[in-house]
Amino acid sequence: MDDQPRTPWPALAGGRYLRSARPWRAAGYLAGSALTGIPVLLALVLLAGAGAALGLVLVGLPLLALLCLVGVPTGAVERRRLRLVDRTPARTPHRTPAEPGLLAWARLRYREQATWRELAYAVLHGLLLWWVDLAAVAVLLGLPLLLLTTPLQLALAADGEVKVIKLWLVTSYPAAFACAAAGAVLLPVLLHPLGALAGARAALTRALLTPRERELQGLLAEVTRSRARLVHAFEAERRRIERDLHDGAQQRLVALTMTLGLARLDAPPGPLADRLATAHDEAGKVLAELRELIHGIHPRVLTDYGLTGALADVAERSAVPVDADLGTALPRLPESVEAAAYFGVCEALANVGRHSGAARATLTARHTGTALRVDVTDDGRGGADPAAGSGLTGLADRIAVLDGTLTITSPPGGPTVLSLEIPCPVISPTSNP
Amino acid sequence: MPGDQPHEQSLRIVLAEDGVLLREGLVGLLTRFGHRVVAAVGDADELRAAVAAHTPDVVVTDVRMPPGLADDGLRAAVELRAARPGLPVLVLSQYVQRSYAADLLDSGDGSGVGYLLKDRVGQVEQFLDAVVTVARGGTVVDPEVVRQLLRRRRDPLAALTPREREVLGLVAEGKSNGAVARELVVSEAAVGKHIGNILGKLDLPPAEDTHRRVLAVLAYLRG
Numbered sequence: 080m081d082d083q084p085r086t087p088w089p090a091l092a093g094g095r096y097l098r099s100a101r102p103w104r105a106a107g108y109l110a111g112s113a114l115t116g117i118p119v120l121l122a123l124v125l126l127a128g129a130g131a132a133l134g135l136v137l138v139g140l141p142l143l144a145l146l147c148l149v150g151v152p153t154g155a156v157e158r159r160r161l162r163l164v165d166r167t168p169a170r171t172p173h174r175t176p177a178e179p180g181l182l183a184w185a186r187l188r189y190r191e192q193a194t195w196r197e198l199a200y201a202v203l204h205g206l207l208l209w210w211v212d213l214a215a216v217a218v219l220l221g222l223p224l225l226l227l228t229t230p231l232q233l234a235l236a237a238d239g240e241v242k243v244i245k246l247w248l249v250t251s252y253p254a255a256f257a258c259a260a261a262g263a264v265l266l267p268v269l270l271h272p273l274g275a276l277a278g279a280r281a282a283l284t285r286a287l288l289t290p291r292e293r294e295l296q297g298l299l300a301e302v303t304r305s306r307a308r309l310v311h312a313f314e315a316e317r318r319r320i321e322r323d324l325h326d327g328a329q330q331r332l333v334a335l336t337m338t339l340g341l342a343r344l345d346a347p348p349g350p351l352a353d354r355l356a357t358a359h360d361e362a363g364k365v366l367a368e369l370r371e372l373i374h375g376i377h378p379r380v381l382t383d384y385g386l387t388g389a390l391a392d393v394a395e396r397s398a399v400p401v402d403a404d405l406g407t408a409l410p411r412l413p414e415s416v417e418a419a420a421y422f423g424v425c426e427a428l429a430n431v432g433r434h435s436g437a438a439r440a441t442l443t444a445r446h447t448g449t450a451l452r453v454d455v456t457d458d459g460r461g462g463a464d465p466a467a468g469s470g471l472t473g474l475a476d477r478i479a480v481l482d483g484t485l486t487i488t489s490p491p492g493g494p495t496v497l498s499l500e501i502p503c504p505v506i507s508p509t510s511n512p
Numbered sequence: 513m514p515g516d517q518p519h520e521q522s523l524r525i526v527l528a529e530d531g532v533l534l535r536e537g538l539v540g541l542l543t544r545f546g547h548r549v550v551a552a553v554g555d556a557d558e559l560r561a562a563v564a565a566h567t568p569d570v571v572v573t574d575v576r577m578p579p580g581l582a583d584d585g586l587r588a589a590v591e592l593r594a595a596r597p598g599l600p601v602l603v604l605s606q607y608v609q610r611s612y613a614a615d616l617l618d619s620g621d622g623s624g625v626g627y628l629l630k631d632r633v634g635q636v637e638q639f640l641d642a643v644v645t646v647a648r649g650g651t652v653v654d655p656e657v658v659r660q661l662l663r664r665r666r667d668p669l670a671a672l673t674p675r676e677r678e679v680l681g682l683v684a685e686g687k688s689n690g691a692v693a694r695e696l697v698v699s700e701a702a703v704g705k706h707i708g709n710i711l712g713k714l715d716l717p718p719a720e721d722t723h724r725r726v727l728a729v730l731a732y733l734r735g
Binding site: 124155190244322325326329330331333334336337338339340341343362363370373374378379380382384385388391392395396 | 531533534537538541542544576581583592608609610611613629630631633634635636637660661663
């Protein structure tokens, strides 16, 4: 696409406008109005007529109810048509129903102001606008084109005469060419008001059919809320899985290794004892693996000791030596905050171990009274690309939901600093050191 | 496996574990080796009541249990030791958590406590040894925890020879000179010399008594 302005408005004055495809797009847009206007008009007339006639016998009421929704499909089509003359995407002003089903959808639509704006547009469009659009195209584009083609019409005319726009009788070629010349002069002149009208129409459509500021904010708030709900659900699910594995599989496996251990003591030396030994060791390995797995799903220490204990624990497990400076014990913070910070540090230290070539890392965590701030610094080669790690992206999302920020600075040659800051209140004065 | 004769000393044990399967299993195991489980309970409140009622030789408890399903078992153990200093307690934990171990070792004077991974109950003899060691006032720390501590304090330990580091690990787990000697297949005198060197290199006061030595080492490692 070239760098043309988005609507016909600004470019009307210049000659560039005439050389571009915009006049023709404007004409197409206006002419296309009839394609939507006629069905809308029919739907309005039929539904209103039938609804009013049958209203007395109740059958008409659903028809009238349906009439109110005519604007919804009209708006959808008209927003798409806008692309002909206006590249800015026109978003739907409607919200998505919380639950599936036609009833929920209808209930939401009737409650939305946007539905009624769309109905107003549909009525306006069906009764007036498409006529105006079509008339404008006919006069501003049709007239010059007719004049231009006068010689051709004369050549094709059977009786050697042409009535130009039903007004003047043209019988000779010079007169026909004079008409054509007039058409040639008129065409570029009239294309300007055509473009201006298309611009005005597009602006009107946009004003009525796209979300208002308040609706946009509502949409954004809704998206944020649903994302937060997802994160919380995700956390709750992790805790549930951890609990189930701990209470179920892990307990059983411990009991199994104990039974096998006892059996080994009882077994006389021989091939059976050797097999028991193998089974026993194998069960032990499975148990160790399961332990690590469960720890990765949700570290118990986070629930029991809060961030201070959990972060000290991560620092110890890290492949690269970590100097952990957790200050005085951090207070207990909301669960989602603790989890986000904990997994953030895990991810950061894993990246240090994988990519940085660092010999040491430092971890600091502080609660400023209004926010939690955690920094992970390493003395590695730097040049980390935040976009490269999908883990980091997920992490940034997780922190964004909590209104927090995740920043990474990693100049070539290091040091790499990953900082996360999450605003949060204190739940209780301190966690266990 | 050698040595399945019952231990010479029969202990009165209070056991707290919320998983029925494992609780029954542990009762069977301890009973089989000549100990008496005077109470087997499933939550922290019952544990407190049982200890008050039976004054056992040793308490064996899980970390996580009702009522809170958090670290209630561990909290109860720490409280019990605060109320009755010297009450031997062996805590079984599903996870290697230094925080749990630290809380426990800091309760009382650090003698007669043990912190083991739950998996170790599968190593029947080691587990029984740990129960007896704790009941006698010793200190037992899971090798896994010690390994983490050793990994963390890399720098000062650089002065130690690999052999000395091996010995240090075993000492930190609460093993006596004799046990360390058996494990490494060397003479007890050699172990004593190693330990002397280690304590010297780490600026720790010389200590004869096993659990004091363990505590000194742990304090150093956690420092």
